[in-house]
Amino acid sequence: MGALKVIALLLLVELALSARLPPKSDVSFSQNYYVRWANDHTRALNGGTEMQLVLDKASGNNLSFFQSFSLLIKSCCMIGAGFGSRSKYLFGHVSMKIKLVPKDSAGTVTAFYMSSETDKHDEIDFEFLGNVSGQPYIVQTNVFANGVGNREQRHYLWFDPTQDFHSYSFLWNKQQIIFYVDDVPLRVHKNNEAIGIPFPKSQPMGIYSSLWNGDDWATRGGLEKINWDHAPFVAAYKGFSVDACAGGVESCSAPRGNWWEQKAFQRTDKETKSKLKWVKDNYMIYDYCTDSKRFPTTPADCGQF
Secondary structure (H helix, E strand, O other), rough: OOOOHHHHHHHHHHHOOOOOOOOOOOHHHHHEEEEEOHHHEEEEHHHHHHEEEEEEEHHHHHOOHHHHHHHHHHHOOOOEEEEEEEOEEEEEEEEEHHHHHOOOOEEOOOOOOOEOOOOOEEEEEEEEOOOOOOOOEEEEEEEEEEEOOOOOOEEEEOOOOOOOOEEEEOOOEEEEEEEEEEEEEEEEEEHHHHOOEEEOOOOEEEEEEEEEEOOOOOOHOOOOOOOOOHHHHEEEEEEEHHHHHHOOOHHHHHOOOHHHHHHHHHHOOOOHHHHHHHHHHHEEEEEEOOOOOOOOOOOOOOOOO
């Protein structure tokens, strides 16, 4: 057996025994994605390996027909610019490197999410909420199944996400969804169908990102508005890695030998739990599970980790 085959075999064995994510490959934007709206507010750089989305007063206040249609699809203010994947996927690992809007980004929202975009949609999302200069960035995550969400969590990031690119990713299989920041688990959402809670597993989802004006809610509940004097606001992207099953239930639900189907990735191991606790203890600032005003009765899926 050649040396390269031995190394590959050892890597597979290591992945099978641990929940360590495999290396990600960097590919060009156009290989997996296309601009969905406001093409004139996007910039392709470095031979198409980097993409920028731009929000300024023109894109923030003037909507084209397609942008208006996007408003209906997303059910919120899709203003600025956005792109999406060429395929829809059912299970796998999706990653993107993002450098967020710097300095005074109050009122802006940079979203990275997967969605089925159906009437009763499934969705998993990162939303990065802009801040006043000097304040920490907040990342909000949420999970929708059959059109029902209300599972928000908010965390401060433990670094300045505007100074360099950082990796944000979803690991999605039949048993759980893990949100990662630089391969550190931020959140785990378990499959709790056994207690009657829907789980995203039957609707293929596209991958999307957008930069838009959310100043009616994003920063301090809408108290801080966008300062258009500081425009243009720019979010940068690269590392457009997709390692997932492109297709529907018939082609993606049956076992196919994919690494994310291995037992190590179907459960939350001791190392993952330890990192989740570190994040929760030091950086979590909101959890729907502890919001008694919204939910006088604790949601049934809380504590099922």
